Amino acid sequence: MLAERALEVQKDLYICYIDYTKAFDKVKHEQLFDILEKLDLDGKDLRVIRNLYWEQSACIRIGNDFSQYKMIQRGVRQGCVFSSDLFNIYSETIMREREELEGLIVGGRNSTNMRYADDTAIIATSEEKLQALLDKVVEESRKMGLSINIKKTESMVISKSKIHPKCNLNVEGNNIKQVEKFNYLGSLITDDGRCDAEIRRRIGIAKETFHKMQSILKDRKMPMTTKIRILHYKGDGDRFPQETLIHSTAEHPGT
DSSP: OOOHHHHHHHOEEEEEEOOTTTTTGOOOOHHHHHHEEEEOOOHHHHHHHHHHHHHHHEOOOOOEEEEEEEEEOOOOTTTTTHOOOOOOOOHHHHHHHGGGGEEEEOOOOOEEEETTEEEEEESSHHHHHHHHHHHHHHHHHHHHTOOOOOTTOEOOOOOOOOOOOOOOETTTTTTTTEEEEEETEEEEEEOOOOOOOOHHHHHHHHHHHHHTHHHHHTTTTTTTTHHHHHHHHHHHHHHHHHGSSOOTTTTTTTO
């Protein structure tokens, strides 16, 4: 949707896909709890979250020898259902003040970023504006104990121009690689704003899945209703609401 909107008004969309180094491990507990308290959470909910991380300690074992126990003061649990939400709340502090910088205006609202847990993308309509936004994000991230992984952070310009625009971003003097495609939250985003490559990718995944399921689908003893349920499950499994960044074209209406 964002790419489509930008192209509709004849604007290029500049994107930086940010990767944080060990993001979940860097969340500072005290800062997290301070943020949660300011959200006016119910006291019981706040105590439950606090108790998840209350007075945690760990040691290192080498053979039969143990080091001294040390208090764990940062990090949210990998795989915990709370962790993504906790990181979203934690990182909201980084992005909250960035609304003052110009991003892409959609429906009268200034959009500067897209986030799901530690998968962050910041957007603007020019290289200069995106660099200014990136500098602010780097600065605020450092205050929260988060550092950007230069090797995995990449930029993209979605444009219809025959001569594709360059995007020379840097983080503290380190250049950010510009790419033609990027897999963001399960969807393949390309710099032409089209969804052809994503459609081909999903068709390929579907073909591979059906090939692996041939023995099940051809099993005459299995009820047809069960086969249909399996097909529905497999068909929906790869879907995710990240089509917001994909531009639907006339060749693929309704995608």
